[in-house]
Amino acid sequence: MAKTKPGKKDLDSYTIKGTNKLVKPGDCVLMRPSDSDKPPYVARVEKLEADHRNNVKVRVRWYYRPEESIGGRRQFHGAKELFLSDHFDVQSAHTIEGKCIVHSFKNYTKLENVGAEDYFCRFEYKASTGGFTPDRVAVYCKCEMPYNPDDLMVQCEGCKDWFHPSCMGMTIEEAKKLEHFLCSDCSSDDDAKRSLNSLPVSPSVEVKVRRTQSGFAHVLLL
Helix, strand or coil: CCCCCCCCCCCCCCCCCCCCEEEECCCCCEEECCCCCCCCCEEEEEEEEEEECCCCCEEEEEEEEEHCCCCCCCCCCCCEEEEEEEEEEEEEEEEEEEEEEEHHHHHHHHCCCCCCEEEEEEEEECCCCEEECCCCEEEEECEEECCCCCCCCCECCCCCCCCCCHHCCCCCHHHHCCCHHHHHHHHHHHHHHCCCCCCCCCCCCCCCCCCCCCCCEHHHHC
């Protein structure tokens, strides 16, 4: 293996203490926090290095949780959302508690079941300034909020926009039972059309639950 400094060498992998799980550069890991009351930190392994005493150090790039960012957690942030920061650090490999998976936003929304080890990231975060990349994201519904994958949304069959049931005066249970859905704007237009010509309704059309990433407007993240 190539030596990086006198007495130090790069490692291809590291076995998490007390387990048979192998960590390699590029993997995402859970790291023990200094405060036991806090959830584990999440980081991406950039490099593994051992000294002449075989003490293993890991260079990581930290993921921040929304509440750890300057702006704090906002309504559209998912429970498992992380920001990939520009904050790098070197820690003892003994602080690695386990492995996890940080999915792209698109792949996360396609998961049938979200496990404890599943997270997602759609923003990079500059820790010193609180800035995000990208700094604009698509927004939906009459509330004009970005998509939170934890929230149920229904698609209007007219304009094809997506809406929160609560913003439409419905409960989640009511929304799940819908066979057809038109937003208030499209419903008004539809009523006007029906007064002139009765429209057939296809029983094969189903209300779609929010899955796509396409958007109709954008919001600036401050």
